[in-house]
Every structure is written in structure tokens, then in C-alpha cells.
Amino acid sequence: MPSSDTLRVDARSHGRPVAPSRSPWRPLGLDEVTLTGGFWGDLQQLNASTMITHVEGWLERLGWTGNFDAAVEGRLPLSRQGREFSDSEIYKLLEAMAWEVGRTGDADLDRRLRALAARVAAAQEPDGYIGTMFGRPGQRPRWSDLEWGHELYCIGHLIQAGVARARTFGDDEIVRVAVRAADHVCDVFGADGPQQGVCGHPEIEVALVELSRVTGERRYLDQARLFVERRGHGLLGEIDFGPAYFQDDVPVREATVLAGHAVRALYLAAAAVDLAVEDGDDELLGAVAGQVRTTLARRTYLTGGMGAHHEGESFGADFELPPDRSYSETCAGIASVMVNHRLLLQTGAALHADAVERALYNVVATSPAQDGKAFYYTNPLHQRTPGREVAADEVSPRAASSLRAPFFAVSCCPTNVTRTVASLAAYVASVDDSGVQLHQYAPATIRTELGGGRAVELEVSTAYPHDGRVVVRAVQAPADGWTLTLRVPSWAHGAQVTTGDGTTTDAAPGYVAVAGPAQGTHVVLDLPVAARWTWADPRVDAVRGQVAVERGPLVMALESVDLGTDVAHAVVTTQAPPVERDGQVLVPVARRPLPDVSWPFGPQRAASPAVTDLVPLVPYHAWAERGPSTMRVWLPVE
Amino acid sequence: MPSSDTLRVDARSHGRPVAPSRSPWRPLGLDEVTLTGGFWGDLQQLNASTMITHVEGWLERLGWTGNFDAAVEGRLPLSRQGREFSDSEIYKLLEAMAWEVGRTGDADLDRRLRALAARVAAAQEPDGYIGTMFGRPGQRPRWSDLEWGHELYCIGHLIQAGVARARTFGDDEIVRVAVRAADHVCDVFGADGPQQGVCGHPEIEVALVELSRVTGERRYLDQARLFVERRGHGLLGEIDFGPAYFQDDVPVREATVLAGHAVRALYLAAAAVDLAVEDGDDELLGAVAGQVRTTLARRTYLTGGMGAHHEGESFGADFELPPDRSYSETCAGIASVMVNHRLLLQTGAALHADAVERALYNVVATSPAQDGKAFYYTNPLHQRTPGREVAADEVSPRAASSLRAPFFAVSCCPTNVTRTVASLAAYVASVDDSGVQLHQYAPATIRTELGGGRAVELEVSTAYPHDGRVVVRAVQAPADGWTLTLRVPSWAHGAQVTTGDGTTTDAAPGYVAVAGPAQGTHVVLDLPVAARWTWADPRVDAVRGQVAVERGPLVMALESVDLGTDVAHAVVTTQAPPVERDGQVLVPVARRPLPDVSWPFGPQRAASPAVTDLVPLVPYHAWAERGPSTMRVWLPVE
Known part of the structure; x- marks a missing residue:
């Protein structure tokens, strides 16, 4: 031993x-x-x-x-x-x-x-x-x-x-x-x-x-x-x-x-x-x-x-x-x-x-x-009551x-x-004898060897997840060719890959394998990170009648500090996609007053009138950074 | 001491x-x-x-x-x-x-x-x-x-x-x-x-x-x-x-x-x-x-x-x-x-x-x-997985x-x-000096005294909650008059009280006080126990987009043994009230197939076609009496 x-x-x-x-x-x-x-x-x-x-x-x-x-x-x-x-x-x-x-x-x-x-x-x-x-x-x-x-x-x-x-x-x-x-x-x-x-x-x-x-x-x-x-x-x-x-x-x-x-x-x-x-x-x-x-x-x-x-x-x-x-x-x-x-x-x-x-x-x-x-x-x-500091x-x-x-x-x-x-x-990445697989997209340098001790060095440039463009440049690459495999996330319908010769091809979710760029050249992956509505399978009963917003890999959240009132009062409309403006994701939200009740179950009540306007969301990972707040990822739909 | x-x-x-x-x-x-x-x-x-x-x-x-x-x-x-x-x-x-x-x-x-x-x-x-x-x-x-x-x-x-x-x-x-x-x-x-x-x-x-x-x-x-x-x-x-x-x-x-x-x-x-x-x-x-x-x-x-x-x-x-x-x-x-x-x-x-x-x-x-x-x-x-014996x-x-x-x-x-x-x-009941208050309706005899030692004996006859009629007969009652106070449950809109002389008056939810029936006479309370749809306040997020059925004071439930499949697949339509037939409460239910998914969140999917028919509910208190079953009180609405 x-x-x-x-x-x-x-x-x-x-x-x-x-x-x-x-x-x-x-x-x-x-x-x-x-x-x-x-x-x-x-x-x-x-x-x-x-x-x-x-x-x-x-x-x-x-x-x-x-x-x-x-x-x-x-x-x-x-x-x-x-x-x-x-x-x-x-x-x-x-x-x-x-x-x-x-x-x-x-x-x-x-x-x-x-x-x-x-x-x-x-x-x-x-x-x-x-x-x-x-x-x-x-x-x-x-x-x-x-x-x-x-x-x-x-x-x-x-x-x-x-x-x-x-x-x-x-x-x-x-x-x-x-x-x-x-x-x-x-x-x-x-x-x-x-x-x-x-x-x-x-x-x-x-x-x-x-x-x-x-x-x-x-x-x-x-x-x-x-x-x-x-x-x-x-x-x-x-x-x-x-x-x-x-x-x-x-x-x-x-x-x-x-x-x-x-x-x-x-x-x-x-x-x-x-x-x-x-x-x-x-x-x-x-x-x-x-x-x-x-x-x-x-x-x-x-x-x-x-x-x-x-x-x-x-x-x-x-x-x-x-x-x-x-x-x-x-x-x-x-x-x-x-x-x-x-x-x-x-x-x-x-x-x-x-x-x-x-x-x-x-x-x-x-x-x-x-x-x-x-x-x-x-x-x-979903945070129902504001946290405390x-x-x-x-x-x-x-x-x-x-x-x-x-x-x-x-x-x-x-x-x-x-x-x-x-x-x-x-x-971020893995290798096999014939090439490199990119799994996560972040600014990075990758230096490794493929089969036969063939050195490869890649430089990944991207503002992902803010931006969907990922540029993979071959600083060093085997002269006899290699394979670059790129992950297209499951939500990224409409992704495209542009190779060094300017050819652009559609890439379906999953992995797409392309010819590895020759030394000094690059491949571009474009992922559609625009904010989108996300719905749950009906079996997830707890979020029935609710919708979430995702942008690229980021789950978004609505906070009371942005809504101006408790998120319990929020109702969204989903006819149009979420709006992106000045680096923010905004959704149309009605603030629907909810009166006090003595018993919360009974005949269906008519919805109270509400004013709808665009309210910004925050990435879920960044919530509660501006003081105590109520928050929800899943937003009730009108 | x-x-x-x-x-x-x-x-x-x-x-x-x-x-x-x-x-x-x-x-x-x-x-x-x-x-x-x-x-x-x-x-x-x-x-x-x-x-x-x-x-x-x-x-x-x-x-x-x-x-x-x-x-x-x-x-x-x-x-x-x-x-x-x-x-x-x-x-x-x-x-x-x-x-x-x-x-x-x-x-x-x-x-x-x-x-x-x-x-x-x-x-x-x-x-x-x-x-x-x-x-x-x-x-x-x-x-x-x-x-x-x-x-x-x-x-x-x-x-x-x-x-x-x-x-x-x-x-x-x-x-x-x-x-x-x-x-x-x-x-x-x-x-x-x-x-x-x-x-x-x-x-x-x-x-x-x-x-x-x-x-x-x-x-x-x-x-x-x-x-x-x-x-x-x-x-x-x-x-x-x-x-x-x-x-x-x-x-x-x-x-x-x-x-x-x-x-x-x-x-x-x-x-x-x-x-x-x-x-x-x-x-x-x-x-x-x-x-x-x-x-x-x-x-x-x-x-x-x-x-x-x-x-x-x-x-x-x-x-x-x-x-x-x-x-x-x-x-x-x-x-x-x-x-x-x-x-x-x-x-x-x-x-x-x-x-x-x-x-x-x-x-x-x-x-x-x-x-x-x-x-x-x-x-x-809501029971998601069948219990075991x-x-x-x-x-x-x-x-x-x-x-x-x-x-x-x-x-x-x-x-x-x-x-x-x-x-x-x-x-069941309480008293004060001037009368008797009936709170719960069940076949019963009540013998007590009002103020001044005035004896009162009442016989309550009813098939409640199955039936909404409650008959309160005065076997013994003070000759100088007394007050009978009856509870009308909060859900019982349209309740009526009929006094001994045949006069029928509407009774709103809460307590209704009527002249106590003279000895040998009776008062009839009619409560509308027909099955009804019940909705939740929007703040009860967990049952959004779902509806319950109540009949009189009974909460009803859908069981898989009646549906013929897991209750996860049930969707109801609420255009018409629930049906009462042969002592049963039935609701129109579509059994909507839910295919396996690899990830349960994504773009909105079109609902799969489904056949709707009437399915009986059971009183919640009687669920799981026929072997292991999945069950839900709150039913997804189409």
C-alpha cells in the first residue's frame, strides 16, 4: 500500500x-x-x-x-x-x-x-x-x-x-x-x-x-x-x-x-x-x-x-x-x-x-x-416575504x-x-484524439494535445452570456486537420456557425462538429441569447398559469424593488416576446391590486383593472443585491 | 389549594x-x-x-x-x-x-x-x-x-x-x-x-x-x-x-x-x-x-x-x-x-x-x-404517487x-x-338567555334552558350534508317566545328559512335569527348544497389555473381509480356547473396524454387532443378507501 x-x-x-x-x-x-x-x-x-x-x-x-x-x-x-x-x-x-x-x-x-x-x-x-x-x-x-x-x-x-x-x-x-x-x-x-x-x-x-x-x-x-x-x-x-x-x-x-x-x-x-x-x-x-x-x-x-x-x-x-x-x-x-x-x-x-x-x-x-x-x-x-439584512x-x-x-x-x-x-x-472543454470539444463559453485560452501529441492552442473570445457570439481562434493547430466540437444549448434554436471561409451553417441544439480552424484562423458560433418566455410541463403544477423568462442560459427574476410593489401583485402578458433595451430585459407587467379577503376560496372573481407597463427583470443570480425584496421567477400570466 | x-x-x-x-x-x-x-x-x-x-x-x-x-x-x-x-x-x-x-x-x-x-x-x-x-x-x-x-x-x-x-x-x-x-x-x-x-x-x-x-x-x-x-x-x-x-x-x-x-x-x-x-x-x-x-x-x-x-x-x-x-x-x-x-x-x-x-x-x-x-x-x-397498503x-x-x-x-x-x-x-349548538343558536347541522336532540329556567327541547332532522334541508322541531318551547338563530355557511348563497306559518325568507350567509317555533311546530332551513366550482385567491400560487369542487361543506376530490389513469393527466372544463346524478358529483374531465420529456421547461407546446367525459368525484374525506390511488382536490382547468 x-x-x-x-x-x-x-x-x-x-x-x-x-x-x-x-x-x-x-x-x-x-x-x-x-x-x-x-x-x-x-x-x-x-x-x-x-x-x-x-x-x-x-x-x-x-x-x-x-x-x-x-x-x-x-x-x-x-x-x-x-x-x-x-x-x-x-x-x-x-x-x-x-x-x-x-x-x-x-x-x-x-x-x-x-x-x-x-x-x-x-x-x-x-x-x-x-x-x-x-x-x-x-x-x-x-x-x-x-x-x-x-x-x-x-x-x-x-x-x-x-x-x-x-x-x-x-x-x-x-x-x-x-x-x-x-x-x-x-x-x-x-x-x-x-x-x-x-x-x-x-x-x-x-x-x-x-x-x-x-x-x-x-x-x-x-x-x-x-x-x-x-x-x-x-x-x-x-x-x-x-x-x-x-x-x-x-x-x-x-x-x-x-x-x-x-x-x-x-x-x-x-x-x-x-x-x-x-x-x-x-x-x-x-x-x-x-x-x-x-x-x-x-x-x-x-x-x-x-x-x-x-x-x-x-x-x-x-x-x-x-x-x-x-x-x-x-x-x-x-x-x-x-x-x-x-x-x-x-x-x-x-x-x-x-x-x-x-x-x-x-x-x-x-x-x-x-x-x-x-x-x-x-x-x-419565489420569495414571498422580504428577507432581512x-x-x-x-x-x-x-x-x-x-x-x-x-x-x-x-x-x-x-x-x-x-x-x-x-x-x-x-x-470549459475536453479533448479526444481528433479534436477539442467546447462545452461552456467563456473568455479562455486552451492549450492541450490531441492524438499523436499534436499541440493545439485556442483562444476563446466572447461576451457570453450577455452576447451570443463566441469566437474560437486557433493560435496553434495541427497542420493535418482536427475537429472542433461546439455545444449548442437546448434552448438555442437558430444557432449558426461561421467557419474561416465565411460559410455560415445552422446548428441544431446538441453538439455540432466542424473542421477545426487552421492556425491563425477562427470559427464563430452565434447563439440566440435573446430573452424568451419559458413554460413548464403541465405536471409541474406549482407553476401552472405562470411563465418564466430566460435569456441565454440565465434565468431571470422579477423583484419588488423594480416592480414598486410586492411581486404578488404582478401579472404579465405574453403576446409579444420580452423586450431588450439598454442591456435590460423588460416584460409587460400589470400591477393588479389584491384586496384583503376573509376566506381566500370561493366563486370566480372578475379581475380588477390594472395598468400595464414594462418592468425590468434581473438575472436570478443577481437578485436581492439591492436590499430586502420579494421576488419571483415564475410570473402569473393574464 | x-x-x-x-x-x-x-x-x-x-x-x-x-x-x-x-x-x-x-x-x-x-x-x-x-x-x-x-x-x-x-x-x-x-x-x-x-x-x-x-x-x-x-x-x-x-x-x-x-x-x-x-x-x-x-x-x-x-x-x-x-x-x-x-x-x-x-x-x-x-x-x-x-x-x-x-x-x-x-x-x-x-x-x-x-x-x-x-x-x-x-x-x-x-x-x-x-x-x-x-x-x-x-x-x-x-x-x-x-x-x-x-x-x-x-x-x-x-x-x-x-x-x-x-x-x-x-x-x-x-x-x-x-x-x-x-x-x-x-x-x-x-x-x-x-x-x-x-x-x-x-x-x-x-x-x-x-x-x-x-x-x-x-x-x-x-x-x-x-x-x-x-x-x-x-x-x-x-x-x-x-x-x-x-x-x-x-x-x-x-x-x-x-x-x-x-x-x-x-x-x-x-x-x-x-x-x-x-x-x-x-x-x-x-x-x-x-x-x-x-x-x-x-x-x-x-x-x-x-x-x-x-x-x-x-x-x-x-x-x-x-x-x-x-x-x-x-x-x-x-x-x-x-x-x-x-x-x-x-x-x-x-x-x-x-x-x-x-x-x-x-x-x-x-x-x-x-x-x-x-x-x-x-x-x-394532492397525492402524486399511489400510496401503498x-x-x-x-x-x-x-x-x-x-x-x-x-x-x-x-x-x-x-x-x-x-x-x-x-x-x-x-x-352543534349554543344558548343565550333568549334562545338557541344552531351552528352545525346534524340529526340531534337538544335539551337546555334559556334565561329564567325556561326549558327548550329541539329535534333537528336532516340528511345534511347530503341534502340541504334542516328541520328544527320544537318538542318543548317557552310559551313566551324565544329566538332560534341559524348559521348560514359562507358558501350558501340562496339559503332560505321557512317558519311554521309557511313564510319563506331569504337568508344571507352569516347568522339569521327567527322567531323560535312554538311547541310542536318547526322551522325549515334550506341550504343550497349543490356542487359548485371553487376558485382560489390569485395569491395562492400553487393552485393557479386550477379549480376545486365543493358540495355543501364537503370538499371533493378526483381519484385515479375513477379517472382510469393518473390524475396528472386530468383537465376539467368549467363552462357548466358540476353535474349531480344518482348521488354522485361528476365533472367534465379530459384525459390529456403527457409524453415523456427530457427537460420539462421550454416554449409553449400545443395541447394534445383529448376526449372529455364525465368523471365522478369523491368527498375528500372518503378518498383512498378503494386501494392505492393518486388524487387531487385542485383540478387543472382547460
Whole structure:
């Protein structure tokens, strides 16, 4: 088995967050794709300048980082701060730092990463166990609460931090800590180990597969398989939410749709894809792909958000997607990106890249405030009562509040956002032997190799999503020809591709493959991003008689600050398309007075007269940036 | 203070579940009103023949009753069964038995009541404390978990059992147990007591006011006031749901609408009304009346059900009333009946009697299966996936399941139904010095006295709600004239009253007062119960573009067993009123095929062709009596 003495790190990963050993489309890493500006580049800058530091400061201030020092100094459990999963936030921050250092080489951040890693490393027990919540005198024994204890979950995030560091730097302290912890997990939970359970919150599984990819160690893969295959047989103890909450009701290869706690279901699905890929388990891959397709068809919000129930933070029934009570946890959006990216690489199905784009723009980007110092945990599509301002030094006690808050008592989302944003470049493109596939459109440079070591360097220029034109210029390209594959989003009816010779052809939604531009030339993709009305399938009863507005990949929202009154009073007319004017999207809205009633049900009432005028919408990701407001994505239709 | 030696019981209560010392309209008790058949009489029969015995058997089988024996025999905590509030189920059963024995004089039931009371009594500690969950070696100390421990809640239900027995029988063992427990609570939680907290679950408050009424003891009233006034100041510890969950965020007299856990909010409101009445605290009474009016206007389902959130079993925001995710706990329906009945007696406002009727027919009556051996805990208005049959010997682990189950791990509803149904007669009528007010229409005899001891006996004959005709015959009536006041439900536009001389007059919704019929004559009320379309206020977004059908006070529902396919495919047309034929209500329904989609949002699609025919609806209270089914109350409109 690997140890700190023999550790080999796969240097070929190029800083890839996901590195399957086989895939029709090979992912590109952070040293192959650089975001050079635009929507995502700017968010990465905000992450670098503010979000990572913000999270780092809060973890310190709340004492969650200090738990590791307390462990070393024998001050646990008395001095312990935070919930049972607080260790994981430090690990996710370490992962974010690792991607960020890998992306930019920031020396100061690298120093902070090493210092933080050293504090974590100091708390590792001689046998490799690490965790501040269990196992000391006065604490419950290790592994005594697999249902809620989150011990393996935390170690999973530690391993992901190690994987990120290994892929962006190489062998390092946090990598060795992760390997020792993984070895310990295998000792304890292996086929012959004393523990034969699984963790209530999947995460260790996906982490172990990646660690196996990084180190080449089969043992981690085997352990991941044990965890995945054990699950669904009722090994976990009874909880109020029932076994579906943590996907212990049905084996993952037998499920037909994602269910239960959304983040748990999605992390498990990501692990199952990775496992299936490494082992050539096409049955498992097919099962998860089917579950995700059904989930996209029936259990996903317009925003790409997942999880309809506050109770159990879980998926609802098919088509049960209430906008005012959507949970749509930020972490579930991130987890959907993880799963769909993995399936995209394996299947080449555009709907997975569409899902990644939708969740990135409308869930992940919605969470952080424009100043990078507050985050959404839940992402409802309808806010009935104005939120309140959360003070800059206030911990929101309710993770599920629909307020951006500096931090939460359950604060999984801010750290998850930082690690995701730092590694965003990985979602832009992939390659195969014959060419490059562009999945997400952002100003970027792409440097990679096709089959036969043929170098290609592309420069992507675009103001997407504001503008629909994407220019892909070949700075360097193989002389013997290559293929450029471009994603046309599902909504982009009327897209066109113009090649270097000026030929323009229509491109239907899905992927369009064109001759790769010769060195020094370019290809232009024109996507029709004009604002459009979007309707829901009749089975989404909660938004019947309502319409949404989308512009390109952006879901739009109406806010009371623009309407001048509560959005409950708004009714739109849809005879004409939404108006675009001066960079704004406007829709004809009547403000219909709604009188007080003593009982809200009875004979049909005539609509009261109303004045209609054009009211601007905001991108959903930017809502609530101008003070407390009511908001709705789905607008009642006259 | 009262003790078992000096206990005086107010024999003037006539078996009244609620006996305010002052009210414009005085309630009638179980020895004044007898249900003689019909919808409610039949349900009382089922309660007597089956439901009470069913509950009694399950409490024994699960060992919750046995907890009291285990306490006596020193087998706690090892032998303890059930959740922290399981004692309350035995007390609610005792209350049901007391009303039932009071109603019928059933000697066998009286014997069982006494035997059960004796087992409870044996577990009472010398200082009056009673409870099987706290205070013994190996258990947590008494009152150490006011947030979740339910100790005072349980004692509240014990007191209610004592009150019921006192009012239907007089001094008896369970009455003395209740008094001793109440004295202990006053000792511990009084103004100078060692504990200055409140219970996480209100119930002790309303119980103490009633015990004060029964015994004439001011001390219990004072204690109830202390509990009510302490609440809302953050005395309870922090919980994940936040302080609003148990109404500890704002004092009850400052709240503007009911919020948080619905049952808790309603039990507290009932106590506040009682307290306000006894102390002449019109500010408090006005506050609660306003809260309830706003709750009826904005936070109540068409069925009269309350509580929109599964999470926290709580009220949602104004007009947030999702039919597919309605919690609408049976106990909240019962608690709404309690509160609205109290407010009706004080205010004479018909909307409170309307609310009682709505909740009785569409929530309380929905809970029990037609065989009396299974119960709903939650009462959703839209069932998206067919339920499954719950075996006759299966405890449903999920209280919130939308299945009628023989019993639940959290099983507050079945016992609550039994005590409510046994005391239903109390909601039918009230009196004042000059006459009788009829609030609910059921075959019944009413024997009471008006001012000056003038006896009146009425016989109410009706097939309501099937038929709208109600005949009120005066078997005995004061010779000097009296007033009969009849409620016309809010939906009953076109109601008419025909007096003994054949004169027919129109009666608008609200209360209509007519000359009381002379002895031997009658008055006829005709209510237009024909099926009608009911629409929701536009702010109830979740049912936009949908319509419900009501017939008289009954909410109707469409079931897949009648439609022949999933109700997701149903679309109705509303040009003509619903059809009534052979005792059935039918509506024109198109079955619109809904193809699979890969993404459920996009451009507007043309509706697929559909065949329309008449499909029968069932009363909502009778749904799911023919096997697993999908169901919806709110029907999409073409």
C-alpha cells in the first residue's frame, strides 16, 4: 500500500478535478484551460480576492479550524466548536486553496495552505484516523454514529483536498495526511475490517476513487466499491427521515431516479460513475445515467437546482417543484455539476453540459453576493416575504434561510462554492484524439494535445452570456486537420456557425462538429441569447398559469424593488416576446391590486383593472443585491 | 389549594368540553345535545364500536400503557417504549373514554376507563409529578429538556382527561391524579417556583384554565397566565427550527398571525382565548381573534386544514398553500376546531363556525378509515404517487406519510380523533338567555334552558350534508317566545328559512335569527348544497389555473381509480356547473396524454387532443378507501 514514503503522484493529471482513466472525451485541467475574464473569470477573481479569505477568516473565528489545535493540545471535547461535520469545511477550504494555488501560483496563498495543512496534519492520530468529534475521552467512540457522525464524510473531503494538492502541486503534507487517512479507512472498513458499514453522508466514495486515480492504488478503488455496493441494504440505523434520506433503501444500481437528501444522492451518483468507469461496469454507469436523466426530466428546477423539500433537504416526487419552497441547496447545485460533468465525459450527451451550465449560472453563481462576503444556502425561485439584512458579523442560525449570510451554523455551501469556483476552468472543454470539444463559453485560452501529441492552442473570445457570439481562434493547430466540437444549448434554436471561409451553417441544439480552424484562423458560433418566455410541463403544477423568462442560459427574476410593489401583485402578458433595451430585459407587467379577503376560496372573481407597463427583470443570480425584496421567477400570466 | 380531600367539581358543566365562565353564547354539553344519527352520529358509533378499542389495543401492544406499570415496578428506563410524549396518548384515550362514558353510560367502557386510570394513578410520585420519561435513575432529570421533553404537555393532556371525567362523572381517581399533578406543576413553575420556564409544546396552559373552571381554583388560572405570558421571550433553548417553531419568538399578545408548528400555535391560541375570557383581558382576546382571522384568510387550506410545511410541521408564509405538500396534520385540524369554537362563543362571528365545519368534515373526518382501524396523520390535497397498503399490524414509521395507518411511531392523531369524535355534540349548538343558536347541522336532540329556567327541547332532522334541508322541531318551547338563530355557511348563497306559518325568507350567509317555533311546530332551513366550482385567491400560487369542487361543506376530490389513469393527466372544463346524478358529483374531465420529456421547461407546446367525459368525484374525506390511488382536490382547468 502507498505510504508517505512511497507516494507516487500522477503528474499527468494537469490539475484536473476529475480524471477518469478512460473516457471518450478527456477532461482538461487547470494548467490546460485558463479563464481570461468574463462572467466566470470575474467570479474567480472575486474568489481569489475575497471569498477564500472570507471563508478562511470565518472558520478561524468560529473555532472550527481551532478544533484541530484543540485536538493536539488535548482540549477536546471541551473546547470543540461547530457541528459534527465542521472538519470538512477546513478540508474544502484546503481544496479551494489547492486549486487556486494551482491556477495562479499565488505564493501567499500557498503559504497559508501549508500552514493550515500543518495544523490539520498535527491532529492526525498515529493510526491515520483524523477527526475532532469522536474517539477521545468524553467523546463518543469512533464510528459509533455512522448515521449522523459524518466521520467518513469529513475524511472524504480531506482526501479531495489531498487529491487537489497532488494534481496541482505533487507530493505534499496534506496529500500524505489524506493517504494515511485513506489507508486507515481501508483497514477499518475493508472487506475483512472490523467495520462493515457505510457513512450516512456519501463523499468518501468519490474521494477514494480519485485518490486511486492519483496514486494508482487499487485498494482505494476497492474500498469505494465496497462502500457503494454495501449501500442500499439497510445497513444504517433507523432515522426519522427513513432510509431513503441517505440512499440506504435501494442499491444504487437498482434505483431509477435520484431520491432522498439531494447532496447525498448526487455525491453517491458521482462516485458510482467514477467507479463504473474505472471498473468497466457499464451496468452501473447505465443505471446512474438513467437516474440522472430522469432527475433532469422530472426533479430539477428551471435554475438547474435540485431538492424540492426543506424536510430532509431532499428531492420531492416527480414534477413536485414548488418555487416558493424550493430548497435547491447550493451544494446540490455543485453536486449536480460534478455528476453531470462526469456523465458528459462518458456519454457525450449535451443535456449533461446543459445541466452543468444551468446550475453554474443559476445556482452556483447565485450563492455568493456580489461582494463575495455572503452566500445563499437555499435558492428559492419565489420569495414571498422580504428577507432581512444579515449583519456582516452574524452567523445565520438557519442554514435554510433564504438570505445570503456571511456564514451559517451549517456552512457547507460557502466552502463548496470556493472550491468549485477555483476549479471552474475544468468544465470549459475536453479533448479526444481528433479534436477539442467546447462545452461552456467563456473568455479562455486552451492549450492541450490531441492524438499523436499534436499541440493545439485556442483562444476563446466572447461576451457570453450577455452576447451570443463566441469566437474560437486557433493560435496553434495541427497542420493535418482536427475537429472542433461546439455545444449548442437546448434552448438555442437558430444557432449558426461561421467557419474561416465565411460559410455560415445552422446548428441544431446538441453538439455540432466542424473542421477545426487552421492556425491563425477562427470559427464563430452565434447563439440566440435573446430573452424568451419559458413554460413548464403541465405536471409541474406549482407553476401552472405562470411563465418564466430566460435569456441565454440565465434565468431571470422579477423583484419588488423594480416592480414598486410586492411581486404578488404582478401579472404579465405574453403576446409579444420580452423586450431588450439598454442591456435590460423588460416584460409587460400589470400591477393588479389584491384586496384583503376573509376566506381566500370561493366563486370566480372578475379581475380588477390594472395598468400595464414594462418592468425590468434581473438575472436570478443577481437578485436581492439591492436590499430586502420579494421576488419571483415564475410570473402569473393574464 | 384543592386536594383529593377537598375536591369540588362543578356539576353545572353538563359535560361541556369547553366551559367559559362568561360568553355571549353559552356552549352546550354532552348531556344537552345528543347526536341521533347522520354523518357525525355514525362516526360517533364507529368511535364507540371500533376506534377507541383500536387505539386502546395499540397503546397496550406497543407498551406505551405498560410504561406506567414499568414505572411502578421499577423497570424504567430499561423497559420504556415509545417517544417522549407517549404518556399523552394514554391520557387522550382516557379523555375519549370519559366523553364516551358520559355520552352513553357504557358500563364496560367505564370499567376499562377506571382500570386504565388506576394504572396511571399508581405511577404518580408522592409529590404529584407524573411521567415515565424523566427523573428516575438512568433518565434525565425532570424538566431538564423543556424544549423537547413534553413533560408539561403530557400533564396537560392528563388534566384534560381529568376535566372530561369531572364534567361527565364528577370526582374520580383520574380527576384527583390530575389535580395533584396540576398542584405539583404550580409548585414547581409558579411565580416563586424553582422553574421559570415553559413547555416546548403548549397544552398545559389550556388544560390549567379548564381545571380552574372545573374546580373553581384560581391558582391554576394564574399558572396558565404565567405560562402564556412567559412565552415569546426566548426562554426556551435554541433549536434548529428556531424559536418560532414553539412560539417563543414573539409574545402571543403581540403576534399578528399564527406561525410555527401548527398544533403548538393553535393549542396556545386556545389557551390564550380561555385565559382572556376568565380574566376579562380583551386585549389578549382581540389579539388572538385577529391572529385567527388572518390565519383563516391566508394560511388555511380549502379543507380547513392548517400547516403547509412538513419541516417543523408548521404554518407557511401567507398564501403559501401547496396542495401536494400540505402537511395539514389531523391534530392541527382538531386544534383549529378547538380555537374557532372558543372564538365563536365569544364573538358570534360565523366565520369561526364555518371554520369548525370545514375542518370537521374535511380534516377530522378524513383521518379515520371507514372501518375505524387506520388514520391519516397528514392530509395532503394532492397525492402524486399511489400510496401503498399499510398492513393491519404495521406501525407506520413516518408520521408524515400520506397513508392511513393503524398507528404511528408518533401517534398523536388517532387518540386526538377519538376524544374529538366522542365530544362532537358540543359543537352543534349554543344558548343565550333568549334562545338557541344552531351552528352545525346534524340529526340531534337538544335539551337546555334559556334565561329564567325556561326549558327548550329541539329535534333537528336532516340528511345534511347530503341534502340541504334542516328541520328544527320544537318538542318543548317557552310559551313566551324565544329566538332560534341559524348559521348560514359562507358558501350558501340562496339559503332560505321557512317558519311554521309557511313564510319563506331569504337568508344571507352569516347568522339569521327567527322567531323560535312554538311547541310542536318547526322551522325549515334550506341550504343550497349543490356542487359548485371553487376558485382560489390569485395569491395562492400553487393552485393557479386550477379549480376545486365543493358540495355543501364537503370538499371533493378526483381519484385515479375513477379517472382510469393518473390524475396528472386530468383537465376539467368549467363552462357548466358540476353535474349531480344518482348521488354522485361528476365533472367534465379530459384525459390529456403527457409524453415523456427530457427537460420539462421550454416554449409553449400545443395541447394534445383529448376526449372529455364525465368523471365522478369523491368527498375528500372518503378518498383512498378503494386501494392505492393518486388524487387531487385542485383540478387543472382547460
